[in-house]
Amino acid sequence: MSVRNDTAHTIPDMDTVAFALTDGMLHFELSVAQEVFGSAPDAIPGPWYDMSVCGPGPVRVGRFLLEPDHGLDRLAQADTVIVPGWADIDVDPPADLVDAVRAAHEAGSRVASLCTGAFVLAAAGLLDGLRATTHWAHTDALAARHPLVEVDPDVLYVDNGTVLTSAGKAAALDLCLHLVRLDRGSSVANTVARRLVVPPHRAGGQAQFVSTPVPARDDHPLAELLPWVMERLDEPLTVEDLARRARTSSRTLGRHFRAATGTTPLQWLLNQRIRRAQELLETSDNSVDAIATATGMGTATTLRRHFNRTLGVPPDSYRRTFRASRTEVGRGAQT
Structure with missing residues (x-):
């Protein structure tokens, strides 16, 4: 694992994002x-990320020819370096790209790969001794080529603090939203997810949970119900309450929820309560008892039980870990 120097960035300063490109990158992930x-x-008011594209010169990404903003040496000045998918995994990535990504990490940049971009990070030695992932179809190849990497084929992404990897295609979006959440909190990441009409978190092999967005169609049976519920998470709502609001039977409501969210009304409601608790733990100093009340959990004991079962950590530990992560990028903890 690379050791970060004294110039390492802190999370509140994570404002610049640079894409590390060369010929043969995948267009979707970029x-x-x-x-x-x-x-x-x-x-979202205020400034957003300052984004730049870095490469050795004009690069072909998919069928598109792109003109980078800067050379690869500029990666070392970025707070976050994103390495998109590498198309031809049977060929070693270019040495100049590998060297530039390694130099950026040594200079203090947080480095994240999307899909098969993990092969670039592995070639740079950034994944040695760490848990990592990539597209499921290529996890065996990554493990065989880089035996020092602990390849996990069953997760959407892996966060090692300063080095992050994602699985294939859609998981690239999961990781990008995770980075926004680390930098700017759950509320902002949720807003970005809503704009993209995707869940802020997806169920996977990590401590994540399904949080399905409100159906986009205005005439969908749940289009009015879900926002109504979100405004009343502090109330002891039941399936009957939801069915009455939706002017339908409990059985019909269950069918609508299954079709739209992939889960039951009660499980969806529990997921939303936990998400709200997560946000309050991140953004407030409220006690666990107060958060349990605000999220409709009733008691701290109930909140702790569901929170720990869903996310794998108790609320108090989650609060300490998240707040530490916002001031210490170099925590090096694996998820």
Whole structure:
């Protein structure tokens, strides 16, 4: 594991994002990252990320020829370096790209790979001794080529603090939203997710949970119900309460929830309560008892039980870990 020097960035200063490109990168992953970091949703005031594209010269990404803003040496000045998917995993990535990514990390940049971009990070030695992931179809190849890397094929992404890797395609978006959440908190990440009409967190092999967005169609049976529920998470709502509000039977409501969210009304409601608790733990000094009341959990004991079962940590530990992560990027903890 690389040791970060005294110039390492701190989370509140995570304002610049640079994409590390060369010929043969995948266009989808690059587009996903540009969509997240390129512009802030209208609902978010103030400055957003300063995004730049770095490469050795004109580079071909998919079928597109791109002109980078800067050379690869500029990566070392970025707070976060994003390495999109590497198309030809049977070929070693270019040495200048590998060297530049390694130099950026040594200079204090947080480095994240999307999909098969993990092969670039592994070639740079940034994944040695760490847990990492990549597209499921290529995890065996990554493990065989880089035996010092602990490859996990069953997760959406892995956060090692200063080095992060994601699984394939859609998981690139999961990781990008995770970075926004680390930098600016859950509320902002949720706003970005809503703009993209995706869940802020998806169920996977990590401490994540499903939080399905409100259906986009105005005529959807849940379109009015879900926002109504979100405004009343502090109340002891039941399935009957939701069905009555939706003017339907409990059985029909269950079918609508299954079709729209993939889960039951009660499980969806519990997920929203936990998400709200998560936000309050991150952004307030409220006691666990007060947060339990504010999220409709009733008691701190109930909140702790559901929170620990869902996220794998108790609320108090979650609060300490999250707040530490916002001031110490170099925590080196694996998830």
